[in-house]
Amino acid sequence: MVDEQRPSKELDVGRPNVARMYDYYLGGKNHFPADRAAAEKVIEISQGKVRDAVRENRDFLGRAVRFLAREVGVRGFLDLGAGLPTQSNVHEVALAAAPDAQVVYVDNDPVVATHGRALLATNPRVSFLEADLRRPDEIFSALPATFALDRPVGVLMVSCLHFVPDHEDPWGLVAAYARALPSGSHIVISHLGSDAFPSEMAEGRKVYGAANAVLEARPRASILRLFDGLQVIDPGVVPLNEWRPSPDALPLGDAFLPVLGGVGRVP
Template structure:
């Protein structure tokens, strides 16, 4: 008898259940991220690529992704509790995991609405299966590089844009190449959002570890999306036209940390984040 919880059998079932199937031989950035977090939605190619990134980062990538999730949680709670935001648009949402945006926001207020957006069919398959049933939480398959299409898809899924929205771009802009004009994308989103909206961004910085970041970019070049760590000055420009919330654009663990937050295990955290408001 085949054991359903056997890893090989679980991977076969995952591949068969995705709409139209998907390529499990090419590393997938969403599944690699899931591996860093200790999840189960990944395949051998994803694990091999992720382990190479872990090696290049001397193990600190796992701490970075944990800090990224913690930053996301603090930012969502801040916006829902202190700024009264009730509509969240999470771009490049990735595979569902623990501490998702809707779980955090709905814990603050039951009238929150959350729309997740991702163009990855792997993410879409998992998200639609797991989020079905709660009208307050929707998923739209769209590409964050097309702001007008993203906003139209969010509205079609019931996210009202007649009130302030929290636009979340957490750990996704470093998968947008320079030639795709990420600063222009942010300007376009700014014009599409109503006054009083907020933007949340986290992004890998190349400043502390330039050689390691270049090597990691090489690993991701063989995955389904490229990876571009950027200097802090360029990351800060993504917030142009917004009013930054204190403490500004900082290392993730320095953005409004919890009183009982543990210290970093390494000397630096090469990921910056910030929250800002559209006037």
């Protein structure tokens, strides 16, 4: 939990932070007043849908990791733009499915870095890199020696590419990771869509404009382009709650979720 009375000098607590806003949506404790105020604006704009979206995002992430560990045999997971630790972290899900799995978290946020170092100290199968997902060459060169790239791995780009603006070419970024991965690797992507609620997305973008990263919700066609060159796993790129849902999954409070997700295999 963050200490609001004595925040770290390295943190900008007066500016909303997307990782801390996400933590607030999930009901976590790692946020400051500026984060809560911005998050509440987004909750109001979305009429509460953002909270459904982030919970479904976490559930999708867990299902995708279990699928890769159990059904595909992936043992190395690279979680890009990992965000703040919360319940059912990637390493918890992966190690429960495959005790010999290894997870490397990557984030360039100082709050996340602090928690990442704590994870690093408690589990030898978990590592943390303070790095920018937009620099794949630097990330691959900094991976632990024990993280094997001679066999398929899973790269998780969950709820992070909509913070990469068009001029930084998120499509080329995904392609760069795919080129660096061995055949049979998988890339997991979730991304906020703009088709169904364009006016609400535009209002939400204004809120995030004052935060540490701009929100770029995109139309479905642009999200599908992220999977170019990958073999998309069934059921395709779909609303998160439709991607291999658990048999006991509860129905959404709203009938439609404006976040798409999918898993692509590197040929």
